[in-house]
Every structure is written in structure tokens, then in C-alpha cells.
Ligand SMILES: Nc1ncnc2c1ncn2[C@@H]1O[C@H](COP(=O)(O)OP(=O)(O)OP(=O)(O)O)[C@@H](O)[C@H]1O
């Protein structure tokens with residue numbers, strides 16, 4: 190198994206941290222039965238504000254690496270992710286995850302649709318583009334493989350092999366996270382990827398709730414592994430992993446109307462997202478002795494891709510309608526914590542016996558990922574203040590904290 194090799198930064202002590210993007214989905218009248226308008230307002234490319242629940246005449250301002258407003262296209266969101274991709278061609282890990290309340294646009298952001306492809310198809314296309322642009326003279330062969338799984342009710346299920354049982358998550362002696370038995374398919378082009386990805390996505394567990402007609406009931410994790418092998422002795426081999434994750438949404442069951450099985454799913458979803466937030470807290474705290482990765486399958490799986498070894502981008506999706514106010518508030522506070530995580534990149538390298546990796550076909554198929562479709566109607570961009578409605582119906586569990594830059 191590949192060993193971790195520390196990256197030497199030389200004099201330049203560069204460390205990478207989680208890059209935090211916030212995306213506000215367009216206002217939807219259907220999500221605003223009381224016609225209360227929007228409680229979120231974008232200020233510029235980094236800053237946004239929401240109404241302060243304590244005082245309707247004030248707003249709380251947040252600052253992130255990038256703020257994507259309602260009119261942002263899928264391609265513009267992808268540009269926040271693109272800079273981390275070259276790392277996986279040199280044996281480092283990277284991860285992108287979409288976080289946020291149910292109905293806020295995580296699946297739209299990560300998966301998208303055929304005419305508005307999301308981060309996952311765009312990132313895979315870009316990885317193939319980078320590999321195909323590599324010059325033979327550099328002396329490396331590249332091989333790309335994919336796995337695709339969902340975590341549903343704390344069970345790890347193989348989306349490329351439907352009907353499979355709950356799979357175990359293991360760690361090897363070099364602290365790489367592995368899932369024995371998970372299908373890993375070599376892919377040679379973007380269209381090859383699509384051939385596996387599209388039908389497998391239909392195997393994912395979704396259901397209709399009051400908030401989202403097609404709500405993701407599981408966390409979906411696409412793993413893209415790039416192995417490069419040196420032609421000449423000592424045949425160094427480097428393995429880089431890219432995790433692309435569409436999380437299930439955090440849910441307030443007073444609003445989703447969940448009962449029975451939906452309520453059980455919701456419990457598992459909220460618990461694993463709560464653990465994710467505890468992991469983020471521990472990573473940020475200089476005094477925490479233990480990072481509780483093992484407390485949920487999701488965080489166990491992300492162990493080698495969040496906080497320590499990987500280049501990470503978190504896209505926090507939020508919704509503008511007033512009924513999402515406390516969800517938005519919680520998601521923004523969670524996102525501002527994540528911004529403080531500092532990751533240390535590593536290269537995953539081994540000296541291999543001379544078994545050349547299957548070279549990637551230098552396919553020219555597949556066109557450029559399309560731009561997004563027509564822009565959405567502009568509505569509710571301004572903050573509408575209705576003091577009478579500002580009286581909170583329940584106490585928020587978060588305290589207001591301005592985000593540190
Ligand atoms: N940026 C956007 N532009 C247009 N439509 C969007 C956008 N974001 C989300 N939507 C639409 O909003 C609805 C809910 O989005 P989506 O299913 O992506 O939410 P989600 O965060 O994945 O929710 P859940 O946690 O329940 O799975 C969908 O109909 C989706 O097409």
C-alpha cells in the first residue's frame with residue numbers, strides 16, 4: 190500500500206486549508222407560502238448578510254472565500270473547485286462537499302442536470318483534460334478509476350453494485366481510508382465515466398418531503414482515484430484521491446413533516462452532520478485531544494480528506510426564504526468554523542514493482558461542459574424587513590459570531 194510522504198515546502202511554509210464557498214439558491218415563491226420574502230442579501234463576491242433575529246433593524250454580516258449569489262452559473266461555482274484538482278495528479282488527496290439545509294441546492298450544485306451539469310461531472314471532465322494534456326516526455330503513465338457509494342442510515346452501500354451489503358470502512362497502517370469490497374472501475378474517458386455515473390446515481394435513495402420533492406436521504410460520495418506510475422526505475426507510483434460529496438440536508442422535522450421511515454432517516458442524517466460539525470470544531474480547536482472521526486460513517490470516510498491531509502472545498506448551500514432562517518443561520522455559522530481548518534498536504538507515494546498502470550486513452554470525446562441555462566428570475570434579493578415576523582418562534586441553538594477572515 191502507498192505510503193505517505195511529507196511534502197517539503199522548502200522555505201515557503203505553505204499549508205492549505207478548507208476553502209469555503211457559500212451559494213445562495215434563487216428565491217422560490219413555492220417555498221414562501223406566507224410571502225415573507227428573502228432574509229439573505231448578497232453584498233459582493235465575498236460578503237453576505239442576514240437579518241438579525243434579535244433585532245429586525247440589524248443584519249449579521251458574514252465573510253467567506255467566495256459568495257455565489259442567486260444568479261451564479263454552475264460553471265462559476267465550478268471555478269471555486271478547479272484550483273484543487275491538479276493536486277490529485279501528484280499523489281495528494283482533495284475533497285469537495287456540499288453542505289446545507291434540505292432544499293437549499295446541494296444536489297443541484299454537485300450533480301446538476303444534463304443541461305446544467307454540476308461540480309461532479311465538471312471536475313471529472315477537467316481531470317481527464319489535465320491528464321490528456323500531460324506530455325509523454327514527463328515520464329509518467331496515468332490511470333483513473335472511480336468508486337461511488339452512499340451512506341444511508343449509517344450503512345455504506347455500493348452504488349455501482351446495487352443490492353450490496355453494508356461495507357466496512359478500514360484504515361491501513363499508513364492511515365489511508367479503505368473500503369474493502371467496494372467496486373473500483375477503471376475509466377478511460379469522460380463518456381466512460383458518464384456511462385457508469387448516470388445509472389448509478391439512480392440507485393441513490395431519495396424521497397419526497399414537504400420541503401423537497403426529491404430529497405436526498407443519503408450522503409453520496411464519488412471517489413476518483415488517479416494513479417501515476419513512473420516509466421523508468423524505480424517506478425515511483427503516486428496515488429491521489431478526489432472525494433466529491435453531495436451530503437443529505439440537515440432537517441428540522443417540524444417543517445419536513447417526516448414520520449416513520451423518513452423520521453428514522455432524518456435522525457441518521459442529522460446525527461452524522463452533527464458529528465461532522467463536532468469534527469470541524471475539534472480540528473479548529475488547538476486544545477482538543479481527540480477528533481471524533483469514528484463517531485459516524487461519514488466522518489470516518491472523510492478522515493483522510495478533511496483536516497490534515499487533503500485540499501478541501503466546502504460549498505455551503507443556503508436558501509433565501511424566511512422559513513429557512515434558522516437553517517441558514519446554523520449553516521453559515523458551521524461554514525465559518527470550517528474556514529479555520531488548516532490542512533497539511535501530503536503525497537501518497539510508493540515505489541512499485543514495474544507493473545505499468547493502464548494508460549488513459551487520450552480520448553477527445555465529450556464536449557466542453559455546457560454553461561448554465563437561462564438565469565432565474567430575480568426576486569427577493571433585497572432584505573424585506575417585517576418586524577412583527579421577527580419574533581423567533583423557537584430559541585436558536587447558535588450564537589451569532591462574525592466570521593474571522
Ligand atoms: N441554483 C439553483 N438554480 C436553480 N434551481 C435550483 C438551484 N438550487 C436548487 N435548485 C432547485 O431547488 C430544488 C431543491 O434543490 P436540491 O434538490 O439540490 O436541494 P438539496 O439541498 O439537495 O436538498 P436535500 O437535502 O433535501 O437533498 C430543486 O428543484 C433544484 O432544482
Ligand SMILES: [Mg+2]
Nearest residue numbers: 295296404405
Ligand atoms: Mg440533495
